Amino acid sequence: MDEATHMKAIRIHQFGGLEELRYEDAPIPSPAADEILIKVAGTAFNAADVKIRKGYLQAFFPHEFPYIPNIEVSGTVEAAGAEVTDFQPGDRVYAALDMSRDGAAAEYVVTKTQYAALAPVSLELSDAAALPIGVLTAWQGLFVHGNLPQGGRVLIAGAAGGVGSYALQFAKQHGAYVIGTSSAASMPKLRELGIDEIIDYTKESVTDKLTDKVDLILNLSPESTEVLNTWLPLLKEGGALISAVNPADEALAAQLSVKVHQLFAQEDRALLTRVAELVDAGKLKLWITDRLPLTELAASHAMSEAGKLRGKVLITI
Template structure:
């Protein structure tokens, strides 16, 4: 965590989740830390809720190993994890222009020091946007990282267009449930791929067609889709390529390590020698995209799907549950 987030303020302490080494959820501890103070461009947020994303697992375990070059080689660079937050601004620095005390906000802190699994956090105002008026703090905390990942993957990397046939592989998880709804908001025809237990959920959020991957149906698809977003799963790159139409685009957001390696190695070659394009994608925190998601949420075009909520003190249990990979939508932490 940034040094400025741990400066003394008259001996005032807050509760936060702290870890000083990589490992399983057991390394996460609920501790008292000194209340963060403001820098001139920051706002102090009283956090009401946070949520867990894949990036939190990377920060927890330090895997894949290459991630340690960004997060700390031998131990976590940021001692207080937590990217997604929703809460109320308590104070603002003198250079803050758009936000003010009392504003209800939500945001993604992954690009500004993390630290969301705490009662308070100080962050640049560019990491935040006003909370959607029709969402609770818990619902709003489920949105930032997963929602923006879905948006950027479909719109920016996938070049989604109205009327296209879009397939979301791994449609029942955090990113997947947003991707189905975001794709529908662009006017696409959406096919969702998930397991048997999740068929009803993905249908309820607007998927036009649903494929149960446990019954092997995905392997029977031939050149049906203009755009495929691979959010999770273990399918080989060849299966996604076969399912694309000529000039179709596959965007890898998440999945098995073997799948990621295939996309990194085979993707550029396929893209150069074939009309089909295959690439990987890494989400970037972006205030404008957060505002875009806010508008979709307030318009009722997108709604967060929350699987379970855990109190801050049960953070180890929450991460164990999330690591199992079976959550339907998001896992939220109430602070």
């Protein structure tokens, strides 16, 4: 195998279980004229990675085999296409990648430039991979689709996950009153990040504990559509339930004069640039709970399927 043309990567050759995540040699991709080639420093686990491996997202993001997973990356620009003017080799970058293309569970990945931004300078470069999807999902869920009013009330279901900890910080900076669901293990960290109220989802139901209505529910938990529907009456009139996982019922929402939206994060280089500035100013904290080598990527999937993930699991290359 020619080391100059090949790299180590995790590849999936068919949809299925953990055994489909194979560590093997793959060709190093070449950047097109409007793309950059990134030498990967870090990537991060996302719940969407499990759904992609099982084939659940094929209708939304079709994949060809063999497929390299992982949609978040940080690293150094190794090469830039002929039309690229905004990045150059040696730049430290981070990106939320196009979910329908090969990802960052590899030594190199290519991306179009609109998905990438300069990484925070105050972080270890690999750690920046814990940011992109989480901050885009959190910001777009709260403000683009959720229209959280200044000083409003928000329930973040799954506040201790890789998106929730960023959503909590963004909402607090917006002056919101933040209620979150979490297990006992994550409560100290959530309090440190400034949460106002916590519902222990292992012992308490949201419908029993939420006494005053909220402007927005941001759902990052695996609750079923049936459960989410029971949360719709907890919204103020005109409020919204934005779910990054299962959808809530649109017809029921319309009857209650609230709105629902199923959230997939969209690329936004300007927001990634702004987030890098927030991190460097000490205004946004990362919560990395585990660091695994690429060879142990399957362990992050297993932790997720067992419901044992808190914060962000980083994969170092």
